[in-house]
Amino acid sequence: MNILAVLSLCLSPILGGVSVVLGIIAQVQIKRTGERGRGLAIAGIVVGAIPAVIVSIIVLGAIIAEILDSRPSFPDPAPSISSSPSNYGDDDDLDVLWDDCADGDYGSCEDLYYESDVGTQYEDFGWTCGDRTTGGMCADADADADADAxxxxxxxxxxxxxxxxxxxxxxxxxxxxxxxxxxxxxxxxxxxxxxxxxxxxxxxxxxxxxxxxxxxxxxxxxxxxxxxxxxxxxxxxxxxxxxxxxxxxxxxxxxxxxxxxxxxxxx
Structure with a gap:
């Protein structure tokens, strides 16, 4: 019985690398001397190699994760900025209509509503007749003043x-x-x-x-x-x-x- 084959199998659960080396040496000796223990040497090599394979897989996974984490990240694209006039001060012509509407020129309020873009402060100001109503093209604007006049x-x-x-x-x-x-x-x-x-x-x-x-x-x-x-x-x-x-x-x-x-x- 080859002693190195026995040691390879015994050490395989705790010293995988050593058991693989001993198992390989035992295989060479057994082939030369004809001793028994070839199966023990093979078992020691296989069992001893399992921890090495597991460790290799873990190391390879860690390397791949590190590579992925080190890739440069790119910021999200900045939101597009609309060039359409939206608020008072964005457009001189609409500002004039705004001022006239605020002074009580209801025709200017209507013009401001139709000429401004949907959803803008300009449109809302025209629709509410200069913040006089909740909307409706000035139909109910300044009712008390209208009654007097x-x-x-x-x-x-x-x-x-x-x-x-x-x-x-x-x-x-x-x-x-x-x-x-x-x-x-x-x-x-x-x-x-x-x-x-x-x-x-x-x-x-x-x-x-x-x-x-x-x-x-x-x-x-x-x-x-x-x-x-x-x-x-x-x-x-x-x-x-x-x-x-x-x-x-x-x-x-x-x-x-x-x-x-x-x-x-x-x-």
């Missing part, structure tokens, strides 16, 4: 004149008021059609285009092709025509009550 009068509908503003256009009598008060309609022109049978809708529309378009350009200060204002007309009905009504009234119409005159606003 109320100069409303009731007239026959066909007596409405350019510059008159009103809410209801569905009755014979209409209450006209200062355009600083909330209104849905602002008259900017009226004209009389010639006597005779009631014209066709196409003929009436053609005469309206001729009369109202040119009057709008002069009244508002901007071409009717470029405006963002909504235009409409009040025409004689078949019944009113039979009663002698020949008046067509050209108006600027809003879907919700607004304040401020469109005259010379260039909107």
């Amino acid at each position: 109320d100069t409303s009068t009731t007239v026959v509908f066909n007596d409405v004149r350019p510059g008159d503003c009103f809410i209801d256009g569905s009755s014979v009598l209409v209450t006209v008021s200062d355009c600083a008060l909330p209104h849905l309609f602002e008259a900017y022109h009226s004209f009389e059609m010639t006597d005779g049978p009631l014209p066709s809708e196409e003929a009436m529309d053609a005469q309206e285009d001729t009369e109202c378009d040119s009057a709008f350009d002069e009244y508002v200060g901007i071409s009717h092709d470029e405006t963002r204002l909504q235009r409409s007309t009040f025409q004689p009905t078949e019944e009113s025509w039979s009663a002698g009504d020949r008046t067509i009234i050209c108006v600027i119409e809003s879907d919700t009550p607004v304040t401020g005159a469109a005259r010379n606003s260039a909107r």
Whole structure:
């Protein structure tokens, strides 16, 4: 029995490296002398090598972890900065509208709302009519002051004149008021059609285009092709025509009550 083979197996649990060396030497001696113990030497080599393999795996893992940790890190890209004007002081033209809106020019408040970007301080200031309301294009702005300045009068509908503003256009009598008060309609022109049978809708529309378009350009200060204002007309009905009504009234119409005159606003 080869003594080194026995020692290789006995030392393998505690001295793995030594047992591997002894096992290899024992294999050489056994091959030369023919002694017994070849199986013990092989077992010592295998058992002794296991701790070395485990240690190698641990060391290799530590080296790989160190390499990964030492890679340079790059900072997150800086957020993009919008160049769109947002707050007071960012844009000279919008600042002028802001100042006029703050002074009570409700037309400027509306311009500020439409011309500024969505979600900006400019848009919010215009929408709330200079922080006077919770929103709604100044419809409820400064209600007490408006009540004091109320100069409303009731007239026959066909007596409405350019510059008159009103809410209801569905009755014979209409209450006209200062355009600083909330209104849905602002008259900017009226004209009389010639006597005779009631014209066709196409003929009436053609005469309206001729009369109202040119009057709008002069009244508002901007071409009717470029405006963002909504235009409409009040025409004689078949019944009113039979009663002698020949008046067509050209108006600027809003879907919700607004304040401020469109005259010379260039909107």
